[in-house]
């Protein structure tokens with residue numbers, strides 16, 4: 001940490017332009033204390049890390065401190081300086097006694113208070129929820145900034161999402177994650193976050209160099225390229241068809257069984273399965289699996305012409321042992337229903353079912369089982385395009401600029 005108390009009760013703030021000699025002198029002559037637990041802390045003036053204070057025994061402090069790595073300290077200092085340069089009122093390590101929490105940075109913009117959590121190590125979901133609850137209770141908004149060292153990319157457009165990272169997903173026009181790397185001196189904003197499997201997501205990442213970026217820039221909606229998504233998704237789906245037997249060996253036998261029971265060969269599973277939808281992130285279960293359950297197991301049971309309600313589909317998904325939702329504390333609880341609805345909407349568009357009123361559908365025809373590879377490809381391409389059209393309608397894919405700070409407070413939870 002950068003802030004401690006001196007023997008005379010004053011605060012000492014290491015980012016306030018101290019010289020090394022001055023601090024060495026101080027350290028010789030007096031002791032320093034943690035402003036929160038009041039235990040003695042050591043002033044560290046090494047070369048590896050930023051100068052900082054450290055508890056003698058970290059576990060004795062009231063606030064759970066992240067074991068502050070050099071990376072974290074560097075990032076925190078850069079972010080602090082950057083927020084100052086934005087003309088924001090910013091406090092570093094500001095302690096909130098009512099909730100016994102201490103965000104890395106505490107920013108005030110107008111009458112809004114925002115706790116900035118700069119997280120370079122994983123946190124348990126319980127810890128994250130506890131912190132969130134505390135801030136919300138005090139009417140404070142939260143912005144998670146993950147350490148750039150946590151960003152695990154697979155090529156230009158895919159990244160792996162741990163369960164901790166999905167807990168940090170916030171929403172502004174579309175789900176996003178924000179990373180900051182003190183080495184690159186830049187933010188990376190990962191937009192869209194469309195899971196192909198439970199942990200691999202498609203994301204449009206945008207690079208924001210600190211020097212030329214404002215806070216407003218970061219939280220402004222960025223255009224997303226639909227062509228790129230189409231190409232990437234199609235490639236992945238094709239590879240998946242070709243190699244899926246290996247992937248399914250990893251404990252996803254239920255999908256194989258489902259196909260087997262319905263006499264569908266693995267490489268020719270219906271193209272209606274595995275389409276991208278705006279709210280796909282809602283499920284932790286592989287998108288191919290939950291869509292297969294709905295398409296084959298649930299809708300497969302209905303006769304052509306039969307009516308069924310949206311409620312039946314919700315209930316089926318909610319009770320299904322094989323469909324698990326993702327923990328997304330900053331997204332509405334009905335987010336998964338949105339994903340189910342989008343899938344039904346997609347099936348309407350391709351003419352498999354028809355919507356007769358708000359909550360009622362009718363089955364028009366069965367799903368398509370292609371016989372040849374060419375046919376499979378043709379339908380994959382066709383259905384992908386239809387699904388993406390829904391995506392375009394939902395998200396601003398053309399990229400208008402909006403000002404989140406003044407008009408869209410929901411981007412920061």
Ligand SMILES: [Zn+2]
Pocket residue numbers: 034035036037038039055060061062063
């Ligand atoms: Zn302490």
